[in-house]
Structure formats: C-alpha cells, structure tokens
Amino acid sequence: MDPIITPDKLRAVPELSYLTATNVARYRAVMTYCYTEYQRLKYWLRPEEVHAGVLAWGVLDGYTLEQCMSDLESLKSWGNLASRHDGGRALSVEEYMRKKSQYMLTQYAIEIERMLEALEQVKGYGGSLETTYFDTITSCIHEVRLRALEFEPGEALSHWEQLYEAFKTMHENAADFIASIHSIQAEEMMATEGFLALKDNLVHYLQHFVKGLQRSAYKIEGQLQRIGDGLRDAYVQKVIEGELAKPRLEAGKSAEELEQELQQGWANLQRWFVGDALEPSELTLLERATKDAIAKVVRSAVRLQERRRGGVSRRRDLETLARRFAQLEQVEDAHRLAAYAFGLFATRHMQGQDERGTERADVSSWDEAPNVRLIRSRSRRRIGRTAAEPMRSHAASRAAYREQVQRQLEEERQFVRRMQALGSVRIGEMPVLRMHERLRLLQWIGRCTAAASRSFETADGHRITLSVPEDARDVAVLRSEDGELTMRNYGLEVAAGQEASTHG
Numbered sequence: 001m002d003p004i005i006t007p008d009k010l011r012a013v014p015e016l017s018y019l020t021a022t023n024v025a026r027y028r029a030v031m032t033y034c035y036t037e038y039q040r041l042k043y044w045l046r047p048e049e050v051h052a053g054v055l056a057w058g059v060l061d062g063y064t065l066e067q068c069m070s071d072l073e074s075l076k077s078w079g080n081l082a083s084r085h086d087g088g089r090a091l092s093v094e095e096y097m098r099k100k101s102q103y104m105l106t107q108y109a110i111e112i113e114r115m116l117e118a119l120e121q122v123k124g125y126g127g128s129l130e131t132t133y134f135d136t137i138t139s140c141i142h143e144v145r146l147r148a149l150e151f152e153p154g155e156a157l158s159h160w161e162q163l164y165e166a167f168k169t170m171h172e173n174a175a176d177f178i179a180s181i182h183s184i185q186a187e188e189m190m191a192t193e194g195f196l197a198l199k200d201n202l203v204h205y206l207q208h209f210v211k212g213l214q215r216s217a218y219k220i221e222g223q224l225q226r227i228g229d230g231l232r233d234a235y236v237q238k239v240i241e242g243e244l245a246k247p248r249l250e251a252g253k254s255a256e257e258l259e260q261e262l263q264q265g266w267a268n269l270q271r272w273f274v275g276d277a278l279e280p281s282e283l284t285l286l287e288r289a290t291k292d293a294i295a296k297v298v299r300s301a302v303r304l305q306e307r308r309r310g311g312v313s314r315r316r317d318l319e320t321l322a323r324r325f326a327q328l329e330q331v332e333d334a335h336r337l338a339a340y341a342f343g344l345f346a347t348r349h350m351q352g353q354d355e356r357g358t359e360r361a362d363v364s365s366w367d368e369a370p371n372v373r374l375i376r377s378r379s380r381r382r383i384g385r386t387a388a389e390p391m392r393s394h395a396a397s398r399a400a401y402r403e404q405v406q407r408q409l410e411e412e413r414q415f416v417r418r419m420q421a422l423g424s425v426r427i428g429e430m431p432v433l434r435m436h437e438r439l440r441l442l443q444w445i446g447r448c449t450a451a452a453s454r455s456f457e458t459a460d461g462h463r464i465t466l467s468v469p470e471d472a473r474d475v476a477v478l479r480s481e482d483g484e485l486t487m488r489n490y491g492l493e494v495a496a497g498q499e500a501s502t503h504g
Helices: 014-019 024-039 047-057 065-077 093-097 107-120 132-150 153-181 184-190 195-226 229-244 255-273 282-310 315-327 331-342 395-422 435-450 498-503
Strands: 081-085 101-105 455-457 463-467 475-480 483-488 491-495
Touching: 014 024, 014 107, 024 047, 024 065, 024 101, 024 107, 047 065, 047 101, 065 081, 065 101, 101 107, 132 153, 132 195, 132 229, 153 184, 153 229, 153 255, 153 282, 184 282, 195 255, 195 282, 229 255, 255 282, 315 331, 395 435, 395 491, 435 455, 435 463, 435 475, 435 491
Parallel strands: none
Antiparallel strands: 081 101, 455 463, 463 491, 475 483
8 A cells, every 4th residue: 555655754763773773782682572571461571570581591691680771771762662660569678779660562662573573584585476365356346346335334344354455465475476586596596407397386386377367367357347436435434434443442543544545555456456547557567577487487497408408418419420421422412411400501691782683573582693792700810911912903993883874874864865855744655664764764753752842953954843643543554674563643844954955
C-alpha cells in the first residue's frame, strides 16, 4: 500500500539510537534479554534480573550492575523502555537508598527487535512463486461481487484481511523470487556445472507458475472489472464498521483514515491486476519477468553444455573422418562428404552498390557479371617490411573513367535532342525507348518531383519541366525494349536554356 507522507513520519527515530551508539554491544544484550522475557510473557523486569540474565550469557566481561542501570536509563531516554516505581520491600540498605524501578519494552522497541530477529534469518532474497494465492484471491473477489451487501461487519473485516494478506504475500514472494534469480549469487551458481542438475526443476517450476498465472490471474482481472464503485464503497464501509467495532485500550485510526487506507488498498489491488491507461498492470510485468527468467535459465544451461562439449577431444572422430576422405577416389564424392560433415561455411556480407546489367526481376543473380571487391586483412599482426614498390600510375584508369563520363554525357545529349524534337509530350505518347533511355527518363521524373518548381537543368543547360496530371487515375504505359511500366501519365517538356542557346 502506498504510504501517506505526513510531517510526523519525517521525524527522527531516537528508538534506533542504541543500534549505532558507542556501547552498542551492551545495549543490544540488554534489549535482547528484555525481548526474550517479553516473549515468555514476563513484561516488567528489575535491573538485577536484567544484569543477571546478561551475565549468564557470558558475552560481556566485567559488566557491573551500575553499568546495567545506566544502560537501562539510556534506553529509557531514547524511548525503548518504559519504567515504573518498584514498590517491593528493600532487603538491604543499598536497595533502600537506590531508586528502585522496573522496566518494560515499548511498542517501538518490540517491533525493532522483531525486525532484527527477522534480519538475522535472512539468507538471500528467498521468496516463491505459488499459485495458491491466486485461488484465494479469486475466491475472495468472487464473494465480494456476489454478496458484498450481505456481509456482516465482522465477517467483512475478516474477509478483507484474508484477501489483502494473500495479495500482499503473493506480491512480495514473487518480487523476492524474481530478484533472487538476478542476484550475484544466482549468477555465480548458474556458471557452475551443478546448475545443470537443477535446471530442469527450475524451468518446470517457472513454467508451472506462468500457467497458473495465466489461468487464474486473468479471471481475477475480469471479476474486478465487474465490481462497480458503488459495490466497492459499500464493501469498504462494512470493513470499516468491523474495524471500529473492535474494543481498543488506546487511540486508533479514525473512520476517515480507515476509509482512505482501504480505498488505497483496493486501488493497489485494481492496479496490480487491471492496470491503468498510463502503465500496464503489474500482472503483465510479472508474467514478462517470469518468462525472461526462464529464458535466462535456459541460456545459462546452453552455455554450460557448450563449454562442456568444448573441452571434449574430437581427435578420434576427426581421424575417422580423415580415413573416409582418404578412401574416396572422386573429387565430387569428397565434396558431398564435406557437405554432410561440415555443412555450409560461414558467409560474409559485402556492402556496396551492385552494377547490374539489367533491371529485370526474373534474371538470376548467377547470370549477372561478378562484382570484384578488394578485401583488406583485419589481422592486428604487424606485417613485415617488404621491398620498396614503385609509385603506381592511375593515368589509364582516369582516362577510362573520363571516357565513360563523356560517353554518358553524349548519350544524355542525344536523348535530350530526341525529347526536344518531340516537344511537350506525355508518357502515353512516347515511342518505344531503349533500356538506358528509360532509366534516364525515370531519373528525370525523380529529380523533377523532388524539386518545388517541378523542373531542373541538365549539365548542358537544358531545362526539363514536368507536369503532373490532376486526376490520379490518369495512368499510361511506358514501353521500352526490356518491358512495360504502368505509371501516371506525366507530361515532359525539354526547353533549351541560356547556356545551351549560347553553346549552340
């Protein structure tokens, strides 16, 4: 349940001072003895009884009665002990002269000692994944939906305590168990060989919880969604009446505080199983965390098995395989045996632009010309010095590239002149184009559609203008030597620019 922060809850806690004081060993011994006697239903203790009980343990050397009385008064000043006057008869002058008191643990001190006793029993996170809590919650929610108005106040209080205790215990145990799987101790244990014997039981345990969660928890979600605000408020009021009907000797919580606390508890229950519009339910997160834990356990087991297999010598198997290869007479048979024994070798993916000779989709990659790529070694080993090499000349490659660029420009000029002769022409009116002309035309259309003016200028200064049909259903077929392409019936116009006119 979410805490309600008030100024009183932000105060210092002097009752914890004895845990960090200078004489912490003496204070802890006194408090432990008082708490042990409290569990035996002996509440008020005299200093002599406390001193004798601590000395009997033999943990404090030279511990005097005066020191014990001083420790009792210090604990009283911190609020751990309450005192009252001891009205018994004095048996000596020293007892008569000494102020006689009896001491009892306060409620804060009892809870602190209970906490310390529980902390001493902690061994790791603990926790468990039990599906029986889901059955209890399902039964309680079902009763709330059916007979919330029929509950007596005492019955409603007992019913709520059973419901929320099952919910709280289930949530805490599940959170602790999932945390234990991700702890450092679990990581170390999963790296040992003994984990393989535990793996199957652990995976079965997690899978059983996931199945129970999916079977029962979603029933709870459906039941909660059917309980309206009016039915919930009526149920909460009966629980409050049952709580207020308890006889108390001290001041308890008011009806408003109890209602706020119970409404918050029901909201926690609703959020855990149903969720809200901003975040998924805790139920979904728990299911996801459990499945991740299963995957983690399986991965750890696979790594252990691979490491175990890696240490096994395969010399005998390799010798047998080598003899099989030696007995073969045909290279084709050796290739088949290698394929069965080793399978496909690891592939390497090359990144770059393929130089395809055609755009046809039905052409196999095996029919294309190979693209040669220079691969550099990734080895970090220093390569030894070699003899000096003469400077390489790239004049031939530059000349070939220049010739290729000039040839492409000449092809573009010819296509520009051809399009200019056609004037303003639409896609449906164009003649059959060659493959490189089709690629050039599609390149023009792409450049025009990318520009805001729907036009651009070529290297020779010709302006290409594109007109887009208003009707999207106005389509045409662009015919070329390598196929037909259905597209929008664009209009193209080639006009000579200023640079082209001067050049002409």
